[in-house]
Every structure is written in structure tokens, then in C-alpha cells.
Amino acid sequence: MNKTFRREIANVSIWGTTYIHPRNPYIVALWSTTFPGYGHLLLHKYIRGFALIIWEVFINQISHLNLAMVYSFMGKFELAKEVLNVNYVYMYIPLYIFAIWDSYRTTVEMNNLYLLAEKEEPPVNALTVKPFEVNYLDKRSPVVAMFWSMTVPSVGQLYLHQIISAFFTLIVTVMFVHYSHFIEGVHYLMLGDIDKSTEVLDKQWLLYMPSLYFFSIFQTYMNVVENNKLFEAEQKMFLKSKYQSSDFKIKAARVKSNANLRNI
Known part of the structure; x- marks a missing residue:
């Protein structure tokens, strides 16, 4: 008779490997503070994470929040207030707080679910073969994953076979790089033309880059x-179910008393 399991720990599909495991809710919430949606991506809650990221970019762009932040960092507070669209900033605040709160709450709940699922020891499909793609569990190098994520965000996800996350990250990366003129700015900086490098950069779009870049590295490392x-x-689990006898028991070692130890 096949045993039924109430909870799953992981699923291996052609789109990637989705699984639950214990996480630090403070770390997840911290990434949500850098960019709403990043905390949910760490939890493999892609639909909610993508929705929050798209909403964040949309509201940020029409409110010019990043540009106002740049002017504030430069001490140009009057200019910051001038470019800021107050009408949309107040729509941004609830989204920002919700992303932090929900990622923390979800992490705590998923940690509890993992503890319950772990006791059941549900099986994991280690190999998925479909006409257009193959995915399987194997060991990969976290250092290699970090290296590829440092080159271009999304490549590390491809190394780990996180197809959906890699595709979305690639689109976002291309969009941020294109509108911020980031590569063009780096080009002039390498030529020593600092003024030209600063001039071509779009500050509103450029401020998205640091969080995207470092999150991609962190996410890939943790996932590997x-x-x-x-x-x-x-x-x-496979070796235990296939080769270990049901009568097999590990006997606890006896600890000798202090009196016996003194007589040795």
C-alpha cells in the first residue's frame, strides 16, 4: 500500500527546483527592505515576488522616488522635493511595509511547515525528463554560481536551472542597464572621463542596480x-528505503561511570 504524504518538501520540474527549508526571517525581511519582492523570491514564491517587483518599479518611476533619494544624498533637498511626485509616494509606502511584513510572516510559517513535512519524510523526484528540457538534482559549486552571477545577473540562476527566475532577472537586468546607461557610464569611467560618465548616467534607473546585482549573487549562493x-x-532517503532493513536499529553507546573510569 502506497503511503500518502500531506506535505511536500521539494518539487523538481523542467522550470526549476522548488523547495522549502529553514530560513532566517530577519534575513528575508531585510532583502524586502532593499527591494520589495526580493524576500519572496528567496522563499520561491515567484508570482508574489514578481508582482511586488513590477509594482515597485512602476510606482517608483512615476513618483521619481529614486531621483529624489539621489538629490537627498547630495544635500539638494529642495530639488528632491521638487522632483518627487507626492501623489504616488503615498501609494508606495503601504506596498513597502507589506512586502517586509509578509515576507517575514511567510518565512515563519514556512519554517513551521518544513518541520512538519520533515517528520513525514516525503519522497523527492530527483529527475524530470520532458521533450524540451531535463532537470535533476546534483551537487553544484556555490563559488561557481556566485562567479557567474557577478558577470551578469541571471546567469547564476541558469547554472542552477532556475529557469523562471533567470528569465525574469535577465529581463529586469537588461531594462535597468539600458535605461540607466550603466555600461556606457562604465565605459567612459574606464577611459578616465569621469564628468562624461556621470553625465550619461540616468540616476533614477541607476539606483535599482546595486540591490539587483547583490541580491542575484546572494540568492544564487543560498539556492546552491x-x-x-x-x-x-x-x-x-533513497538508500534508507532501498537497502536499510526495517528491523535495523542503532544502539546507543553506554557511557561508563566515573567510578569505573577511575579503576581503568
């Missing part, structure tokens, strides 16, 4: 580490 743990757990 947890993917490797999932690979080991799947192997452990």
Missing part, C-alpha cells in the same frame, strides 16, 4: 547551498 542539502537528503 540548499540545493546541495536537498540532493544529500534525497540520496539518504
Whole structure:
């Protein structure tokens, strides 16, 4: 009789490997403060994460929030107030707070679900073969994943076979780089023309780049580490169910008393 499981820990599909594992809710909430939606992407809640990211960019662009922040950093407070669209800024605040709160709340709940699912030891499909794609569990290098994410955000996700996340990250990266003229600014900076480099940069779009770049590196590194743990757990469950006898028990070692130890 096949055993039924109430909860799953992981799912391996052609679009990627989705799984739950213990996370630090403060770390997840912290990434939501850098960019609404990033915390949810860490939780593999892609639909909610993508929706929050799109909403953040939309509201930020029409309110010119990033540009106002840049002028504030430069001490030009009057100019910051002038460019800021107050009508849309107040729509941004509830979104920002919700993203932080919801990512923290969801992390706590998913940690509890993981503890319950772990006791059931549900099986994990280690290999998925479809006509257009193949995905499987194996061990990958976190350092290699970080390196590729440093070159272009989204490449590290492709290395880990996170197709949906990689595709979305690539689109966002191209859009941010194009409208911010980031590569053009780096080009003039390498030529030593600092004034020209500063002139061509679009400050409103440029401010998206740091959070995107460093989040891509962090997300890829963490996903590779947890993917490797999932690979080991799947192997452990397979070997245990296939080769370990149901009568097998590990006897606890006896600890000698202090009196016996003194007589040795």
C-alpha cells in the first residue's frame, strides 16, 4: 500500500527546483527592505515576488522616488522635493511595509511547515525528463554560481536551472542597464572621463542596480547551498528505503561511570 504524504518538501520540474527549508526571517525581511519582492523570491514564491517587483518599479518611476533619494544624498533637498511626485509616494509606502511584513510572516510559517513535512519524510523526484528540457538534482559549486552571477545577473540562476527566475532577472537586468546607461557610464569611467560618465548616467534607473546585482549573487549562493542539502537528503532517503532493513536499529553507546573510569 502506497503511503500518502500531506506535505511536500521539494518539487523538481523542467522550470526549476522548488523547495522549502529553514530560513532566517530577519534575513528575508531585510532583502524586502532593499527591494520589495526580493524576500519572496528567496522563499520561491515567484508570482508574489514578481508582482511586488513590477509594482515597485512602476510606482517608483512615476513618483521619481529614486531621483529624489539621489538629490537627498547630495544635500539638494529642495530639488528632491521638487522632483518627487507626492501623489504616488503615498501609494508606495503601504506596498513597502507589506512586502517586509509578509515576507517575514511567510518565512515563519514556512519554517513551521518544513518541520512538519520533515517528520513525514516525503519522497523527492530527483529527475524530470520532458521533450524540451531535463532537470535533476546534483551537487553544484556555490563559488561557481556566485562567479557567474557577478558577470551578469541571471546567469547564476541558469547554472542552477532556475529557469523562471533567470528569465525574469535577465529581463529586469537588461531594462535597468539600458535605461540607466550603466555600461556606457562604465565605459567612459574606464577611459578616465569621469564628468562624461556621470553625465550619461540616468540616476533614477541607476539606483535599482546595486540591490539587483547583490541580491542575484546572494540568492544564487543560498539556492546552491540548499540545493546541495536537498540532493544529500534525497540520496539518504533513497538508500534508507532501498537497502536499510526495517528491523535495523542503532544502539546507543553506554557511557561508563566515573567510578569505573577511575579503576581503568
